[in-house]
Every structure is written in C-alpha cells, then in structure tokens.
Amino acid sequence: MNDEVLIDVRAVSKYYEDGKVVALNGISIQVKKGEFLVIRGPSGSGKSTLLHLIGGLDSPSQGEIYFQEKKLKDVLKKSLFRINNIGFVFQTFYLWSTLNVMENVLLPLMEIRLNKREKLERARSRIDEMGLSNKYFSSVRGLSVGERQRVAIARALVANPAIILADEPTGSLDSKNSENILQLFRKINKERGVTIVMVTHEKMAEGLYDRYIEILDGKIQ
Secondary structure (H helix, E strand, C coil), X not given: CCCCEEEEEEEEEEEECCCCEEEEEEEEEEEXXXXXXXXXXXXXXXXXXXXHHHCCCCCCCEEEEEECCEEHHHHCCCCCHHHHHEEEEECCCCCCCCCEHHHHHHHHXXXXXXXXXXXXXXXXXXXXXXXXXXXXXXXXXXXXXXHHHHHHHHHHHCCCCCEEEEECCCCCCCHHHHHHHHHHHHXXXXXXXXXXXXXXXXXXXXXXXXXEEEEECCEEC
16 A cells, blocks of 8 residues: 555535435545555445445535546546446446356446457456356356355456445355455455455454444544
8 A cells, every 4th residue: 555645535525305415424535545445334324425426426515526636527527437447346246137257247348448359368367366267158147146246346357447446245245255255355455456445334354454434424433
C-alpha cells in the first residue's frame, strides 16, 4: 500500500424522496492505493449507498467524490472509464445464466481494444486464479454458490481495474465458503496490489483487511 489517495469522498450526503430519507449524512473518507478497506454497519446504515456512489452507480445529493484527484462525475464521462478502472462484486453475483463461465468473464472485455486471443488468455488466467480451470465451459447454473462468486470475482478482475468494490460478497455463502472468498480477496489485494473496498455487516478476522470504518444512520462512527 502506498500513500497516494485513490478515492477521496468529501462531505458527501445522499437524500431520497425529496430529502425526507437521509441515506448518507456528510461522509468524508479517503481510500489509499493498494488499501483493503472494510465498511461495516447494520442493514440500512448507508454502507451500500456509499459504495454505489464511489463506483459511480449513483450520484451524491451534496459533496464531491474524487478519483485520483479528478472529480468522479467528470472522469465517468470518458469512454470505458468504469470498465477500465472499477470492478464490482455483488452478493447476488449478477451472472448471465444463459452463458458459460468463460463467456461471463469475457463480458467486460467486449468493448476493450484487445484481439480475441488476448481476451481469451486474460479471461483464462483470471478463471485459473479463482481455481476454476476445469470449469471454462460449464454453465453457471450448474455451479455451487461459492463457485459462482469466484466467477463474479474473475469477471471483476479481467479488465485489470484499479479498485474492486465488493457489496456483501459473502452474504449468500456459508461460513466455509465465506472464509475462502475473504482469503481470496486478501490474496488479490496483496499479490496484485488491487485496492479493495468491501461492504459487510459481518465481523472479519484482523489480517484480512488493512482498515475498517463503521457506519450507522448514514454517519461514520
């Protein structure tokens, strides 16, 4: 981890229903390059809202978010910015059930200027990294939940993003699979230097992350 700030969230608030519902209230945090940051809090605390704002899936009502010192709302206008810089992993995987493992992992590369062989090699490498080298052409419908989450992580990594945003990535998994997935995230963080911001309501073993913040009622505790 170095001291360069990758994400800078400055006094960000998010309101819904014309201000009647306050999801986030004046949040300010910095995420450094190569850091593994965990955002903890109960359901409805605003942690997933914060993650979606960092990923540009939603816009703040007030405040500003910066990506490498540039306003996120400005860099999001650039073609393929999100694909090239931000990988997402969700609790519900969001895999295409009609596609096999390889086809799902290849999806983010569709618009990236690589030739077919380079795309296949990169997808194969990420699938191998997830321990699924015997599943390239398996239907995702036939995979276990743990395997499906590994496919989702491979897909998030395939475009070599600077940051992975993981929203309750172990929420659908049993305790053994949860532990395996968390270890996998730490390995990716350490070996590849990918910045990870993970939202969870669970306590994680120290050593699996660098830092955590607690959110309650839209504010950092």
